[in-house]
Amino acid sequence: MLRLNAYRATPRVFSLYRSLRRHLHIDYESKYSDKLQKRAQELGKSLNEIRQEIKEAERFRLKQWSEERGKKLQEEEAAAASAQQTSSGASTSGPTPAPRKTSRKDNSPVKPLADILNLDRLLEKTHTAEQISSLWTAYHASRSKGTGRGFICASVPLDTYEKLMVTGKKYPSFAVPLPRDAVQDDSGEAKRAYEFYFLQWDFHDTPPTPTPSEPFFRPPSDLPASNPQTSTVLLTPLQEYKSRTTFATAYLILTFYTDLASSHGLVLLRGEITSTAASTENNSNSDFLLSQQDAQLLTMHLQRFYLWGGEEEGAKERYRLLEAFHNIPEEFKWEDLLKHAEPI
Structure with missing residues (x-):
């Protein structure tokens, strides 16, 4: 499980948020001030005292949650290392290969692919990209007990990922809408509601080029000599981020995951939906912060806005929105995003 629970805030990110908030015409302070004021009166405290108590409680909860997550990750890594050593020690035929290094050169919290798939065993025989894709899908189906809940996965051709990476580096953040149930406006008319999600790209170290032990394995000549960078995309409700x-x-x-890009021309996509606090405490995967359908739609939005090339209808407009969000905020109109909110 990936342990990414917070964005790295930058002045650019705050500037982008303020730009979008200005276009959305949402005043969050006034929206909740009445409730906070009422609560303060009930407790006989000032509004500032209530706000400070909420902040302190949230800091404590996040610190406790982070410590528990970190401890669990260390235990999982120790168990995996122990199992690998036991397996290596039990083998007596032929030389024992050196264990694959999974430590990161950077401080990335991304779980290495070698901790998810047994890459050494995978590379012992010649597997096609299609076979690896099937294994990737089967693995996540087993992790969710066949339900698919909590995960989404896909296999991305290398050339497609390279296009995504170029656009992601140029436009590392954006906001995309998710359709919600209709709500009534002041006139009593039901209108479609939307919730905006803020996304942010991050790029990490290049994983090492795999060294297959199968002597007849030869990577295709049209593949690069080294792998591209691993990357992550974090998505959270815009209001949550604010x-x-x-x-x-x-x-x-x-x-x-780009570990197999230079050997098989394949990039493995893993999407993890964060469990609710109650689900984490009960060691259950039954409840998540996001539905499976919404997770798939958010991933589709990433493709729509970051793979905008070609003659597909609306491609030029999506690129224009992405560029305006970063470079011309005064021309960015959130209403235009809603044209691309619905599933295809």
């Missing part, structure tokens, strides 16, 4: 800033919880974490 209220918690650097402590905002990522509801969906998309990770592009």
Whole structure:
């Protein structure tokens, strides 16, 4: 499980948020001030005291949650290392290969692919990209007990990922809408509601090029000599990001694993939906912060806005929105995003 629970805030990110909030015409302070004022009167405290208590309680909860998550990750890594050593020690035929290094050169919290799939065993025989894709899908189906809940996965051709990576580096953040149930406006008319999600790209170290032990394996000549960077995309409700800033919880974490790009021309996409606090405490995967359908639609939005090339209808407009969001905020109109909110 990936342990990414907060965005790294930058002045650019705050500037983008303020730009979108200005276009959305939402005043969050006034929206909740009445409730806070009422609560303060009930407790006989000032509004500032109530706000400070809420902040302190949230800091404590996040710190406790982070410590528990870190401890669990260390236990999982220790168990995996122990199992690998036991397996290596039990083998007596032929030389024992050196264990694959999974430590990161950077401080990335991304779980290495070698901790998810047994890459050494995978590379012992010649597997096609289609076979690896099937294994990737089967693995996540087994992790969710066949329900698919909590995960989404896909296999991305290398050339497609390279296009995504170029656009992601140029436009590392954006906001996308999710359709919600209709609500009534002041006139009593039912109108479609939308919830905006803020996404942010992050790029990490390049994973090492695999060394297959199968002597007849030869990577295709048209593939690069080294792998591209691993990347992650974090998505969280815009309102969540506004209220918690650097402590905002990522509801969906998309990770592009590039370990097999130079050998098989394949990038493995893993999407993890964050479990609710109650589900985590009960060691259950029954409840998540985001539905499976919404997670799939958010991933589709990533493709729509970051793979805008070609003659597909609306492609030029999506690129224009992405560019305006970053470079021409005065021309960015959130209403235009709603044209691309519905599933295809």
